[in-house]
Amino acid sequence: GQQVMQIPQYQHVQEGEDFTTYCNSSTTLSNIQWYKQRPGGHPVFLIQLVKSGEVKKQKRLTFQFGEAKKNSSLHITATQTTDVGTYFCAGRTSGTYKYIFGTGTRLKVLA
Amino acid sequence: DVKVTQSSRYLVKRTGEKVFLECVQDMDHENMFWYRQDPGLGLRLIYFSYDVKMKEKGDIPEGYSVSREKKERFSLILESASTNQTSMYLCASSPPLEGGNTEAFFGQGTRLTVV
Numbered sequence: 001g002q003q004v005m006q007i008p009q010y011q012h013v014q015e016g017e018d019f020t021t022y023c024n025s026s027t028t029l030s031n032i033q034w035y036k037q038r039p040g041g042h043p044v045f046l047i048q049l050v051k052s053g054e055v056k057k058q059k060r061l062t063f064q065f066g067e068a069k070k071n072s073s074l075h076i077t078a079t080q081t082t083d084v085g086t087y088f089c090a091g092r093t094s095g096t097y098k099y100i101f102g103t104g105t106r107l108k109v110l111a
Numbered sequence: 112d113v114k115v116t117q118s119s120r121y122l123v124k125r126t127g128e129k130v131f132l133e134c135v136q137d138m139d140h141e142n143m144f145w146y147r148q149d150p151g152l153g154l155r156l157i158y159f160s161y162d163v164k165m166k167e168k169g170d171i172p173e174g175y176s177v178s179r180e181k182k183e184r185f186s187l188i189l190e191s192a193s194t195n196q197t198s199m200y201l202c203a204s205s206p207p208l209e210g211g212n213t214e215a216f217f218g219q220g221t222r223l224t225v226v
Contacts, residue, residue: 001170009151033214042201042217043154088153090215097142097161097208098169099215101154 002027004091006102014110019076021105023089030094032065032072037104038085046074079109114138117202117218124225130189132221134202141207143185144215145169145177148199160185161207192225199223 003026013019023032031050035043047056049065049072056063062075072091076083086106090099118133136143142161146154146169156169158177166177174196178186185204189196199222203215 006153031213035215042220043203043215044217045214048212048214090154092213097167098144098156098159099213100156100170101146103151103153 002091002093002100004089004100004102006089006105008105009103010106010108012108012110013079015081016078019079019083019107021074021087021089021107023072023074023091023102025070025091025100027070027093029069029091031092032069033090033092033099034063034072034074035088035090035101036085037088041085043088076107079107081109081111083107084109115202115204115216115218117200117221119221120219122221122223124189124192124223126193126225128189128192128225130192130223130225132187132189132200132202132223134185134187134204134218135183136185136204136216137183138204138206138216139182140204140216141182142205142213143179144203144205145175145185145187146201146203147171148201148220154201157187192223194225197223197225 034046037043054065060077086104088104089102115136144159145157160179176188202218205215
């Protein structure tokens, strides 16, 4: 079945450093979403990518969708303590309603 | 403000009990989902529903069933709770695929402990 892997599982960075998490699917995706879950909270939608090679930015966050639509990345520039949490990707294949979530990357930012 | 509400934040049940987890959304969404979240495993889909009385198995449906009698309510049932079902359970809803943006809205989660 479809699998979505995320690396790294954990990342500790100093405040001000950059951070990247990578998402890889075993199958070609129709679209991919990214979510953020703060400690003790629930996942909150960040963005959706649909097109091959798409790049979207939200302030310090840059999201990319691979040309083959099988991988994606989230890059945070100059991390802040408010970026702490777990970041999940979620991919959907054509013809299905369901999204398969990645295993998540837990980010810790040291002040 | 859009809302997905789960009936309990914390729940402790005994092995063998029948457990009901309730989820209600106020966004008139067609799609509703039940996930469980375990450390290192991310969110795993248990069941989802794309319409009233319609349901499909996710990746880990064993030991669970669901009910969707009304559009706004999606219930997860543990027929006979076992200790390996101790987990965080998350309900979500989303608009139909045809709309383009299929952002999922999550409830606050139910932390279930089976003793």
